[in-house]
Amino acid sequence: MAETLIDTSVLTADAPRQEIVVATVADLAAATRNTALLRDTSVAGVCHSAPDSRLGVLVVEDDCVSAELLANSLECFGYRVTVVEDGLEAFELVRTGDYRMVVSGWEMPEMTGAELCRRIRQRDWSRYVYFVLLTSHNELGHIVEGLKAGADDFLTKPFQVEELRARLRTGERVLSLESRDVMLFTLAKMTESRDIETGMHLERMREYCRILAEELSHWTEFKSTVDGEYIELLYLTSPLHDIGKVGIPDRVLLKPGRLTPEEFEIMKLHTTIGGETLAAATSQHQDARFLTMARDIAFTHHERFDGKGYPRGMAGRDIPLCGRVTAVADVYDALTTRRVYKPKFSHQRAREIIVEGAGTQFDPDVVKAFLRREQEITEVARSMDENSAAAMPVPAMKAAMA
Amino acid sequence: MIQAQTEAATTVVDVDELLSRCLGNLEFAERIIAIFQARCSTDLEQLEEAIDQQDLQRVAAVAHRLKGACANAAAHPLCERISQLRQAACANALDDVTARFQEVQDEWAHFVAAVPELQWKTDG
Numbered sequence: 001m002a003e004t005l006i007d008t009s010v011l012t013a014d015a016p017r018q019e020i021v022v023a024t025v026a027d028l029a030a031a032t033r034n035t036a037l038l039r040d041t042s043v044a045g046v047c048h049s050a051p052d053s054r055l056g057v058l059v060v061e062d063d064c065v066s067a068e069l070l071a072n073s074l075e076c077f078g079y080r081v082t083v084v085e086d087g088l089e090a091f092e093l094v095r096t097g098d099y100r101m102v103v104s105g106w107e108m109p110e111m112t113g114a115e116l117c118r119r120i121r122q123r124d125w126s127r128y129v130y131f132v133l134l135t136s137h138n139e140l141g142h143i144v145e146g147l148k149a150g151a152d153d154f155l156t157k158p159f160q161v162e163e164l165r166a167r168l169r170t171g172e173r174v175l176s177l178e179s180r181d182v183m184l185f186t187l188a189k190m191t192e193s194r195d196i197e198t199g200m201h202l203e204r205m206r207e208y209c210r211i212l213a214e215e216l217s218h219w220t221e222f223k224s225t226v227d228g229e230y231i232e233l234l235y236l237t238s239p240l241h242d243i244g245k246v247g248i249p250d251r252v253l254l255k256p257g258r259l260t261p262e263e264f265e266i267m268k269l270h271t272t273i274g275g276e277t278l279a280a281a282t283s284q285h286q287d288a289r290f291l292t293m294a295r296d297i298a299f300t301h302h303e304r305f306d307g308k309g310y311p312r313g314m315a316g317r318d319i320p321l322c323g324r325v326t327a328v329a330d331v332y333d334a335l336t337t338r339r340v341y342k343p344k345f346s347h348q349r350a351r352e353i354i355v356e357g358a359g360t361q362f363d364p365d366v367v368k369a370f371l372r373r374e375q376e377i378t379e380v381a382r383s384m385d386e387n388s389a390a391a392m393p394v395p396a397m398k399a400a401m402a
Numbered sequence: 403m404i405q406a407q408t409e410a411a412t413t414v415v416d417v418d419e420l421l422s423r424c425l426g427n428l429e430f431a432e433r434i435i436a437i438f439q440a441r442c443s444t445d446l447e448q449l450e451e452a453i454d455q456q457d458l459q460r461v462a463a464v465a466h467r468l469k470g471a472c473a474n475a476a477a478h479p480l481c482e483r484i485s486q487l488r489q490a491a492c493a494n495a496l497d498d499v500t501a502r503f504q505e506v507q508d509e510w511a512h513f514v515a516a517v518p519e520l521q522w523k524t525d526g
Contacts, residue, residue: 065438065471069423076425107466136470158473161423 054080055172060090060104060116061134066157070103073161077168087111091119094129101130101171103155106142114142114149121150128178130171134159181236184290188239191246194253200384201333202239207380208329209238215369216325222365225321229289237294238326241301244274258341268302271311275299296320301327306360317363324363328354328370331361336381347378413479414513420476435517438475442468446510449487453503461499462491483509 057079061067064085071081082099084090088110093099102120104113111119117131132153133146143154152174153167188202213234217226245253248270252263259267278295285291300314300323307315335350345353351374358367370377415435424431445468452460465488472481483506490498 063441063467063470063474065434065441066474068434068437069474072427072430073423073425105470107463134470136473157470158419158423158476161425 056080056099057101058093058099059083062108073164077165087116090116100175103132105134114145117149117151184236191243204384205329205333206235206238209325210235211373211376212325212369215373233290233293234322237290240294241297241326244270247273268310271302293322297322297326304361305363324366328362328366414516416476441471458491458494462488480509480513
């Protein structure tokens with residue numbers, strides 16, 4: 001006789017009366033195989049004409065009970081969920097680029113969760129895929145192996161709904177940071193696109209900033225300020241130093257040759273235009289440290305240590321450190337690349353100018369950091385010069401070499 | 403508050419935990435129990451077959467999958483039995499595997515007998 005699985009006729013009087021559902025084990029097993037593992041909310045119940053903007057989460061789990069529970073929770077949290085039961089199929093789906101997050105079991109047919117993660121990390125995807133591995137309490141060794149494979153987070157079975165939600169929200173924050181980073185650099189590149197002569201200026205100078213800040217992070221007097229987060233923020237925001245140039249007229253910004261004093265006064269406005277624009281954004285998002293730093297850099301990267309810079313004539317350590325570091329990085333790159341108003345200087349000549357400017361134009365500590373990491377800085381300059389040449393179209397390269 | 407009505411049923415499933423994992427959705431909880439029973443039934447057949455063939459690696463793999471299903475379905479007594487079966491399989495102890503599998507089957511029979519009496523209600 002077939003076994004009854006669910007008989008909702010025994011529901012209590014308090015619960016809504018429902019139709020009696022009777023199914024055999026075989027029926028449900030078949031139904032489970034055929035449907036539960038192919039659950040895909042990107043199709044079900046969604047209008048095909050409108051793109052589904054929900055974040056795509058891929059659940060990879062050969063245990064259909066856990067998969068169903070995970071998928072239900074994730075859908076309720078607002079994600080678009082697809083469930084597959086093996087790693088190979090999951091890898092193919094990740095390749096489509098439709099999924100920003102993967103929640104994967106450990107032991108699965110064809111490919112383990114760790115192996116799936118490893119394969120995802122081995123490829124150079126255009127966007128980061130956040131990977132959560134499901135583990136058991138007594139399998140701590142899996143955590144080490146999972147971390148080595150590149151997993152971002154872990155969820156213990158049996159999972160708790162609130163923990164699942166919290167871990168996925170963490171993943172969302174990580175992914176949004178990636179979006180933020182890309183957006184920041186895109187903004188900076190937009191500014192640079194008006195002034196194509198500077199080539200890979202932004203890429204080089206953010207590397208110089210990183211190197212200088214890393215050096216300072218080892219010094220006792222800077223340790224409390226310059227930590228890993230500071231270095232990362234400086235790397236991210238230093239390319240925005242000239243964002244105010246969007247407000248400078250072409251006749252000044254693109255003028256071949258030296259600027260007249262009047263034109264120079266106009267050019268100097270880029271610091272206040274950029275700084276005030278970012279200050280307005282900062283006032284709306286006061287917790288966003290990257291905006292604060294970007295604002296400070298835009299305002300102060302032309303200030304001088306002796307107080308003779310612009311726009312405010314700030315002096316010494318009144319100038320934020322990020323501005324003092326960016327000043328050295330910006331000038332060094334300007335010196336070592338060709339501009340309409342000057343030839344390309346050698347590293348030695350640029351070094352002399354930077355050293356001469358210690359205590360007047362530049363913070364002596366930052367200059368000292370520059371000298372300590374000189375070799376690394378020249379290596380960045382050299383490698384990015386080669387990259388720039390390799391990426392340059394032939395006519396542009398000929399023009400540059402002429 | 404959501405609770406199970408039958409004492410027998412609560413010994414095989416932690417109803418509060420399961421309902422919490424189902425976000426309080428009774429219909430979905432019932433669906434999970436149905437899927438879980440189907441999964442167990444199929445996996446127990448596979449376990450029996452693997453034990454007959456003395457394929458302890460397969461026993462461990464199937465038991466691992468089933469253990470995860472039990473844990474998330476909040477069927478903790480069954481989960482415990484299957485965990486012991488898996489440990490025996492990983493230790494390559496065939497006699498122990500056979501004994502542990504019998505315990506799993508006993509617990510499974512207990513589960514099957516109790517689940518039809520599983521009743522849910524919401525108060526308030």
